[in-house]
Amino acid sequence: MSEKTSNTIVNLDDDPDFNAILKVVLKREGYQLFSATTPEKFAQLVKELKPALCLIDLNLDIGQGAGFTFLQAMRNKMGLEIPIFIVSRRSSREDISRALELGANDFITKPIDDTFVIQKVNQYLKNPEIRLLPYFKISEKDWPCEVSFDLNIAEVSEFGITLIGPQFLSKGTYLELSGTFLKELTGKDQALKCTIHNSWINEENGRYMSFFEFDANDNSLLSNVRSYILANYEEAPNETKTE
Amino acid sequence: MSQTITVTIDADLEEIIPTFLQNRQKDIVSIAEALTSNDYATIESIAHKLAGNAGSYGLDDLGEIGSKLEAACQTNDIDKIKSYCQSYGDYLAQLEIKFE
């Protein structure tokens, strides 16, 4: 039996109106929300209630962007287990990236979309059974592994590729990419080696995007990509040429 | 006792000037041959190229000689053709280049 109550959620937001609506939205799905309007109260609630999930607003009364510092502090204090969502009107790519790297599990923008919020909360709170079987620790020498998975390409420019997918690829992630499309794009059989330049969340669909650059010294790659772009670019019907 | 013609040219061009001048020496040889056979078409072609390139290399006056030689070929003015061919050769002989 887990010591966390699996339907208790605590949030920190200085806006009582927002807290009221969030409570109603979460209650529909059987979650109980406890709100704090100050960081001190938030810490107190977390300690007392041991919630299954926390939501923290980035724009706290105490100063713009103070939420980042607070997030970091909370992450350190609460440990790695508890999921933390950042809720904010601020939603630039940099903000979101930073929040995720500092320890947030997910990011919700205001004004909130009911369904979206519920979906995300459910994802984190509705899988308790897995934790029941104990895991054996693997010794460090046996750690290294190779992971393969699928990604999609959102955009191709002559400078690099923008990837889209349900995965958040941290800046600096090293990938080897292959597939029929890439073969056609690059004109090469070998996998395309890349390092992620930066990542962010697409505001429209909530999916993660990442960008990496082509090797500036690989002229044959660059010309193949340019040829491909030239050959495959279709102007939208009402678009005027950029002159 | 010929005078030297000193021309100051952008240092960026220093690497490519030697090849340019070598090609110009080849021009002089070709012109000499063309003159013996009255082949003014060849001379016109050489002059045309000279007019089009010398200015780029910072040698505007040399380019001028090229233009005049080309014009002379187009009007079949044999005296002028011979005169400008001579000027071309003299210019190259007197040319001294400074880079900065």
Add this chain to the structure above:
Amino acid sequence: MKHSGKTSKEILVIDDDEDTQNFLKKILETAGFQYGQADNVENGVLAIQKQAPHLILLDYKLGEESGFEVIKFLKSHSAYSRIPVFMISATVSKKLVISSIAAGANEFIGKPLKPNTLLQRIKKILKQHELPILKFKENPKVSARSIGELIKINEMGLILQSSIKFTGKSSLFIKSDFLKVLGASPCRTNTAAPAVVANPGVYRNEVLFQGMDEKTARNIRNIKTT
């Protein structure tokens, strides 16, 4: 998407005159451009197809041939018609300028070429002719391979640590020497729970085995771990 700007623009010069080529190569490479050259129509067309240059400098007269042949090629292929072209020529006549532009050249530049004005015009035209960004109605799929660390294991699944935060229901194939010994490499897994942050930029994902056979499960059960 912001990029570091390290890639250089490629300029193709189609001219049969060696002095022009030497001059342009020097000027353009010094200015940071990638330089390509061809000396006749056929080689020019081949170079265009191979290099997909950002700009073409084309001499009006290529030996016996005319530079217009190259423009004709460009305009008859929708892909290449986007590439800007400067017609260069030692002969400057109003008629030639007009017919060059009418045929499709973006600008006409008379020889002798002067470095500063030429570079200025090149920079300007390149700015106006940025290559478009390809977007897709159906995003093409790509197979990605990355490295990670297997921290924990049981018969049901693994804890995977990596710089990638897997969310939703992702299918991952995992290979490792450790798994190989157990007869479980490569294994197919699905993400089972949301990722947990181990450190900034480092995530731990719980993944469950898919299609594991009994023998391998027993091997895992029998692991003696430290």
